[in-house]
Amino acid sequence: MAKASGKSRTQVAIIGGGPAGLLLSQLLHLDGVDTILLERRSRDYVLGRIRAGVLERGTVELLRTAGVGSRMDVEGINHDGTYLAIANEGFRIDFKRLAGGSVMIYGQTELTHDLYDARDALEARIVHEVDDVRIECADSARPRVGYRHAGNDHVIDCEFVAGCDGFHGVSRKHIPVGVLREFERVYPFGWLGVLSRTPPVSDELIYASHERGFALCSMRNPKLSRYYIQVPLDEKADDWSDGAFWDELRRRIPHDAAERLVTGESIEKSIAPLRSHVAEPMRHGRLFLCGDAAHIVPPTGAKGLNLAASDVYYLWQALRRHYRERDDHGLDTYSETALARVWKAERFSWTMTKLLHRFPDQSDFDRRMQQAELEYLRSSTAAQTSLAENYIGLPY
Numbered sequence: 001m002a003k004a005s006g007k008s009r010t011q012v013a014i015i016g017g018g019p020a021g022l023l024l025s026q027l028l029h030l031d032g033v034d035t036i037l038l039e040r041r042s043r044d045y046v047l048g049r050i051r052a053g054v055l056e057r058g059t060v061e062l063l064r065t066a067g068v069g070s071r072m073d074v075e076g077i078n079h080d081g082t083y084l085a086i087a088n089e090g091f092r093i094d095f096k097r098l099a100g101g102s103v104m105i106y107g108q109t110e111l112t113h114d115l116y117d118a119r120d121a122l123e124a125r126i127v128h129e130v131d132d133v134r135i136e137c138a139d140s141a142r143p144r145v146g147y148r149h150a151g152n153d154h155v156i157d158c159e160f161v162a163g164c165d166g167f168h169g170v171s172r173k174h175i176p177v178g179v180l181r182e183f184e185r186v187y188p189f190g191w192l193g194v195l196s197r198t199p200p201v202s203d204e205l206i207y208a209s210h211e212r213g214f215a216l217c218s219m220r221n222p223k224l225s226r227y228y229i230q231v232p233l234d235e236k237a238d239d240w241s242d243g244a245f246w247d248e249l250r251r252r253i254p255h256d257a258a259e260r261l262v263t264g265e266s267i268e269k270s271i272a273p274l275r276s277h278v279a280e281p282m283r284h285g286r287l288f289l290c291g292d293a294a295h296i297v298p299p300t301g302a303k304g305l306n307l308a309a310s311d312v313y314y315l316w317q318a319l320r321r322h323y324r325e326r327d328d329h330g331l332d333t334y335s336e337t338a339l340a341r342v343w344k345a346e347r348f349s350w351t352m353t354k355l356l357h358r359f360p361d362q363s364d365f366d367r368r369m370q371q372a373e374l375e376y377l378r379s380s381t382a383a384q385t386s387l388a389e390n391y392i393g394l395p396y
């Protein structure tokens with residue numbers, strides 16, 4: 001754990017202990033680069049979050065490189081395709097045949113557990129329940145990170161700062177007004193998600209488009225299912241009994257799946273808002289943004305966690321090159337390189353969201369366009385190949 005005194009020093013100060021911060025600290029540690037990670041919440045709080053479930057092949061490889069892939073390789077479920085459904089009729093997109101790849105189903109919660117276990121094994125310096133984190137002199141050669149912990153003020157002298165503190169973090173705010181540009185779309189609906197100790201309704205995911213709204217059938221393992229239905233923004237999770245949720249899910253998914261559906265008590269029920277957001281640039285001086293701190297995607301394309309992984313890959317490679325070869329080309333091109341992949345994932349996530357959800361202000365023409373897009377996807381190998389290559393993950 002970090003020293004009790006007010007002053008520490010490290011090579012890379014990392015703000016945020018979600019997947020981006022933990023994975024970056026692990027990869028740098030294996031390279032002999034010293035880090036201190038600051039996390040606002042307790043470890044239990046971070047480990048209690050239920051979030052993503054689909055890992056792209058690039059994320060899977062990076063986790064293995066970081067030495068945290070062994071449980072994923074045993075408990076993860078490989079998916080060679082997914083189902084889409086139009087008005088209760090399903091059809092399959094074959095990732096393997098069309099794009100030569102697959103995805104791994106392994107919950108972000110489990111992945112975070114694995115990362116913490118690996119950090120503990122290497123006696124990483126992680127400080128939980130910090131507050132008042134602030135970055136000083138980010139655009140100098142000697143940045144500093146100040147924070148409060150257990151009633152004491154602390155300062156970390158460092159060489160670089162990685163802002164991995166998510167959408168509501170402080171890092172992005174340290175990019176000066178006039179330098180920072182933000183691009184955003186907020187969607188007029190949310191996803192009501194339920195986790196239940198029931199067998200998944202299908203061997204692969206089902207993304208369902210229906211007049212009543214979008215629905216998604218996912219899973220965490222053969223005994224743990226994750227389901228979502230699109231709901232209006234003004235609804236609350238408490239407005240929905242389990243029975244009402246299951247009835248609405250049945251109305252929206254393929255008829256055969258609705259008949260097979262095994263329902264049970266929800267062990268988690270929450271509503272996630274949907275937003276597309278990108279902050280440019282992802283670097284200011286020696287501050288580098290990673291993951292949700294720099295961008296948010298609607299979960300329809302299963303890209304959020306995976307974009308955090310590709311940002312981490314680029315920043316890890318850039319810092320490795322700096323420390324091993326005294327070459328800053330990777331650092332100087334980090335923002336441009338990361339954003340090139342971010343914007344392609346933003347496009348895919350926005351396209352999937354537009355295609356599969358009912359928009360309150362949709363005109364009849366819009367609805368016909370949506371139906372034509374879905375029918376084209378159902379009937380076209382070219383369209384399905386495009387979806388497949390984006391879903392399994394574009395190359396790094």
Ligand code: FAS
Nearest residue numbers: 016018019020040052165166169291292299302303304305
């Ligand atoms: P995270 O937000 O995971 O982590 C940031 C960390 O920084 C947090 O632990 C936070 O406590 C900490 N922090 C914040 N401010 C701080 C400060 N000032 N000081 C120190 N620490 C601070 N993605 C998918 O692909 N599929 C999904 O189904 C999906 N569902 C989601 C549901 C919800 C409700 C949310 C919010 C996101 C979801 N996502 C999903 C996206 C999600 O998985 C993110 O992409 C992923 O967590 C990104 O990881 P990080 O960038 O590490 O950010």
Ligand code: PHB
Nearest residue numbers: 052053218299300301302
């Ligand atoms: C999930 O299992 O939580 C999940 C899967 C795919 C998505 C979004 C969420 O696109």
